[in-house]
Amino acid sequence: MKHLLLTAAAAVSLILPAFAEEPAAIPSPGEIVAAAPASDWVAIAPSDLLVMDLAPDAKGKARRVVIQLIPAPFSQGWIGNIRKLAAAHWWDGTSVNRVQDNYVAQWGDATEKKALPAGLEVVPESEYVTPTKGTGGTNRSVTQDGRPLVLSWSGRYPGWSWTDADDAYSTKRSFLAGWPFASTDGRIGWPVHCYGAVGVGRNMSPDTGSGAELYAVIGHAPRHLDRNIAVVGRVVSGIEHLSSLPRGTGALGFYEDAAERVAIRSIRVATELPAADQPRFEYLSTESDSFARYADARQNRRDPFFIKPAGGADICNIPVPVRPTPAK
């Protein structure tokens, strides 16, 4: 049983074996997700998936990282640029150049001399946030035991509704269309820098970055970057190919020796890949009862391992479940 230590906080995708003798009266977050009906899962369009193939590892094993681009109306200026860069095969032959522990893995053109495709947009800083277009929709309070649920959403997209949050970085939070957002006034919202978030490197303000230089968060959520850098997506598969890379020993985790860089073979929007090679993913609808129960369980762990439910969870500790689309 020692091998089941710390099981109760298992990753979303890891479903614990049921206890044969003593079934949990109250399911864990993972069990709730596993029990969600197929109708609660939403397919991610292949046109919103960015497929990054790194050079194989030292043992010759393939390393594929799949990134979901955030949907409209969020960060679309940068995402338009990213689509152009991918279509131009601009990243092919570039590399992961920086891996800073508890912070980010960053990739792009290490030479800084590669010409960018024509027609990239210069996106204004105002696009770091998005005005809400409505506050209608349904507030839900589904819990396992009748306690109020600190979660809400809107049934109307792209409008959304907010819940007051115990959060050092904002006063409100919302899950909308599968993504977490924060706000201070409920009139504008922004996607948050959680583990796995993908953002756009930039120079000093007013530069906002083109999208050619990207990073993924591989540590504790750097929420101080919210509203200061564009969030354009999140890693939905293969984050370990970035998070387990050797840390760079240069300033800010840059690799000091060019030989340490990790070659990027290609980055493609999935629709450009042969059909058989296109990844398929789906997320648990943040508008579903299953998600409400899952979020509640993340905030108040009642499965057998826990003796003291926290009574809350920060928004980055309620990761939206994403999984490969099961075979039919």
Added chain:
Amino acid sequence: MKHLLLTAAAAVSLILPAFAEEPAAIPSPGEIVAAAPASDWVAIAPSDLLVMDLAPDAKGKARRVVIQLIPAPFSQGWIGNIRKLAAAHWWDGTSVNRVQDNYVAQWGDATEKKALPAGLEVVPESEYVTPTKGTGGTNRSVTQDGRPLVLSWSGRYPGWSWTDADDAYSTKRSFLAGWPFASTDGRIGWPVHCYGAVGVGRNMSPDTGSGAELYAVIGHAPRHLDRNIAVVGRVVSGIEHLSSLPRGTGALGFYEDAAERVAIRSIRVATELPAADQPRFEYLSTESDSFARYADARQNRRDPFFIKPAGGADICNIPVPVRPTPAK
């Protein structure tokens, strides 16, 4: 300049080169730490350092992880056990057996058959928290620009004082003697699970673990473990030797193949090492003005990269600065 992307959120220990033409009027957290006088740093006793030497990596490079044990009166039952286990050289020949992405790296005896030393204490669950012994001391409000500072501490140890916190897991927080603590009522406090925290694996309640099975947090702070598992220390050096290990492909990140395990050559309290091999570290006093200014700057980034200071930071995003003791 592209190589300085994201510089503003650099790790504490990374000090940015000053801008020759345009010096930052307001220093970054890293600059504040670099400028702290020697008197603001507190030496960590070698008797409170646990030195874990892993087998060298594939290139033959040494891998040393140094852990600071949390001082009395916190978690001392487990720490007493850990001292006994280290003195018995119990971990020598054991291994890192589990690396779960965005969660923990865990080590101990994979066979689960190795006899434990005699005399280990069975620590009660009540020891997950610690009663405050006083609330005296000094509240400070040192800021760079006169804004109120969301931070406080006590000048009296082991008593401490609390500040209201915007936190999903607690209502109060405190930095005391170099460590972060949370509380809901100000009468009891507990050390928090931040990145790098070291805790004690356990079985189902009422088991609390002996201390033989340990883990380090290598992802977003799993604060739901607070008050559910003992925090006994934190990694102060070499976390990358755990956080960049290949992720286990078994359930919960366990290595499926024994050959994947990472051998532990030895774990020693530093005082047992030859004097020349004993690591020396110091932390920035959480009772110092330097720490107050650093914490304020972590919450309100005003250095040139940032256009929108967050106005707050979660307790795990204000890591207490720790560094090797500089040569005299």
